[in-house]
Amino acid sequence: MKAIVLESAENPIVYKEVDKPTPGPGEVLVQVKAAALNRRDYWITVGKYAGIKYPTIFGADGAGIVTEAGEGAGDWLNKEVLINPSHNWGDHDDFQSKDFKILGLPDDGTLAEYVLVKAEYLYPKPAHLNWEQAAALPLAGLTAYRALFTKARLKKGDKVLIVGVGAGTGTFLLQWAVAAGAQVFVTSGTAEKIEQAKLLGAFAGVNYKEQDWAEQLTKLAGGFDIVVDSALGPDFNKIPDLCNPGGRIVFFGGTAGNIPELNGRPIFWKQLQILGTTMGTQAEFKAMLEFVATHQIVPVIDEVFPLAEAAKAFAKMENSKQFGKLIVKM
């Protein structure tokens, strides 16, 4: 079968023929119809990810059809499925176990014609979505779902700020929050992305390259109940002042740097919460799919690439030009 392989540090994105795997007990083989890229895949290509292993087939997100099923793998054969890439979460809802792993490193992932997974991670493909749309959901959608609902406990009417709305998680954060009845504000480095966010239901947006972005947001929103900021970096020091009392600040990355020095006083006096989060549990994945079905949400797709040209999708991600998900179609 064809696959996109992390071959070595020098050749991180190689399109090549590899052996098609065979499912063991409890496993299935999924013929991948569409897969999606995540920021994680990019970090792996540049060596900035823990536990890199050569060779590995890329890809956490995938949707497809089960073509082979091992013993005890249930009745998934010939079914259209979506894969939860959050594996071995463990017994504690609050945090992942030491055995936690994400599909696509160390295990071979979805950027291939076939992928091997345990049947427990299969879910029926949402009926209202095509293959590309379904494949866009798993990693980013789950991360956004846990961040907003489990961690920040979003409720109708909350004012939500999404810092840096362009990427996959950003658009899901926006779509989930809008569907849940929040009033959503965004920041972005380009006017185009702010306009696109408004089309998805954002109330207003501010360009974070403008020096008075924080003052603009205060003027627009008053204050925020929830801020999702996985950029971090120097600008993060304005976030506590933007929050309403009881505000929750959630993050699952730090693309712009560290948490900078912060004055503790507004944080304790306003009883703010700074909450780290990552991926999610099986229950959250299930709840996310139900939420998507209830609200008939269609993920935003930036561009679709053939498997042979997946390297172009990685290049586009490097420049953060995309709005929505980058999809690879088999």
Next chain:
Amino acid sequence: MKAIVLESAENPIVYKEVDKPTPGPGEVLVQVKAAALNRRDYWITVGKYAGIKYPTIFGADGAGIVTEAGEGAGDWLNKEVLINPSHNWGDHDDFQSKDFKILGLPDDGTLAEYVLVKAEYLYPKPAHLNWEQAAALPLAGLTAYRALFTKARLKKGDKVLIVGVGAGTGTFLLQWAVAAGAQVFVTSGTAEKIEQAKLLGAFAGVNYKEQDWAEQLTKLAGGFDIVVDSALGPDFNKIPDLCNPGGRIVFFGGTAGNIPELNGRPIFWKQLQILGTTMGTQAEFKAMLEFVATHQIVPVIDEVFPLAEAAKAFAKMENSKQFGKLIVKM
């Protein structure tokens, strides 16, 4: 009546005769038997507190006997009471309202022979405590209770680190956590305070002036489920690494400075929570008193001063020499 008055920035601690107040509707006059100092009172004397107003009688904490009751103030007359100094909390458990105030600024406080309070803030004095012990509880005990139980959701068996155990809140944090079945570790700047903490049930302690304090703690405890650190300052950047996955870091002050620059990765990957908190609700005050009664906890008193010599108590607090509460007896 005699009182300790914040007279002016130049004369912040003045022992003098002032008018005895008269209770209006819903109010009572409490003859104060004992009062306690808090770090807040010290910050007020040095002008480092928001909303300073001259003149004001100091003191958030007090226990005494109701000698006069206004119309509609219930049947508190001649009862032995403890005062909840957390006033006008408001409708949201998660944060205090804009009208929130702490007894002893702007309203006249407990460092006087009599104090006027609304009857809704009265609670029966815990039967197993004398006046000094009861007076030690309110502000610091409530703050510690909310920090550990409401915010950090302490449960039996949790490993808890209390940074800087000497002061009033520190000893309450220790006593509450030990009584709740946690394994408690402390840091302090002196060996004496660590020994005193062990007598109160601390499992082990480390001197934070030693360069390898963090490594020592890791060796002793493995990792912490809860860290209470209201010192903040440069050393705080080691706290996330000391936490177990799912760990909660709580703070209600910053005596050593700001939150320093922090690497976001251990915070989001371990799903840590950094939680600001302050004081507490009426329900938490009630729960705290029930907890104290159930476990027959006796607050730690460092020293008792007569009202006329309250300035000496302030001086002792300035040097952070105390272990437990500084009490003023009428």
